[in-house]
Amino acid sequence: EVQLVESGGGLVKPGGSLRLSCAASGFTFSSYSMNWVRQAPGKGLEWVSSISSSSSYIYYADSVKGRFTISRDNAKNSLYLQMNSLRAEDTAVYYCARVGGGGNKNWFDPWGQGTLVTVSS
Amino acid sequence: SYVLTQPPSVSVAPGKTARITCGGNNIGSKSVHWYQQKPGQAPVLVVYDDSDRPSGIPERFSGSNSGNTATLTISRVEAGDEADYYCQVWDSSSDPSYVFGTGTKVTVL
Numbered sequence: 248e249v250q251l252v253e254s255g256g257g258l259v260k261p262g263g264s265l266r267l268s269c270a271a272s273g274f275t276f277s278s279y280s281m282n283w284v285r286q287a288p289g290k291g292l293e294w295v296s297s298i299s300s301s302s303s304y305i306y307y308a309d310s311v312k313g314r315f316t317i318s319r320d321n322a323k324n325s326l327y328l329q330m331n332s333l334r335a336e337d338t339a340v341y342y343c344a345r346v347g348g349g350g351n352k353n354w355f356d357p358w359g360q361g362t363l364v365t366v367s368s
Numbered sequence: 369s370y371v372l373t374q375p376p377s378v379s380v381a382p383g384k385t386a387r388i389t390c391g392g393n394n395i396g397s398k399s400v401h402w403y404q405q406k407p408g409q410a411p412v413l414v415v416y417d418d419s420d421r422p423s424g425i426p427e428r429f430s431g432s433n434s435g436n437t438a439t440l441t442i443s444r445v446e447a448g449d450e451a452d453y454y455c456q457v458w459d460s461s462s463d464p465s466y467v468f469g470t471g472t473k474v475t476v477l
Binding site: 282284291292293294297306308309342347348351352353354355356357358359360361 | 398399401410411412416422454456463464466467469470471
């Protein structure tokens, strides 16, 4: 069974840092691009960052560029998101998601259950 | 940046058909994917590449895409279809990014 399990969320003060992890199982992790997507309370989905299978291609949403860093360890079947200089507006449930398709046909399937990040003093 | 616009809400009676639109500039030239999200749960892919269904998704879910509008159609709506629905595309412009629609709340009357 394909499974993604996020961890690392919690309460952090504005300006603080947090590192999220996503443990993958049930598929060949090193063959897939991976993403982080977030959802603020009561709001819609917002794509955060993407990393290709070999980490050659990395993309960020403008809202997190320069503050967040995505990475992966294919030997450990794990995806990470290092979040620095956190702001109140970063408060959200963060999901990791596997990319399906290829080329210009990229979708997210499956998704993890999410981990909540709360930025508040 | 590329923008996808969805109606905030759609209401439908059980057994009827719900249509959820996703508007974007020349979206017909892109591959559109749709997700269902129930309260407190992670999103689930229900349609990919405009009109294909993942295994396990009922045939009642179908999609189309042309011109400036993509559409998710839910036929013979059931109470369990009540959820938020999001469209999504990959924008391969000079600054590549994934884009989600604004989301549509489907209410089963």
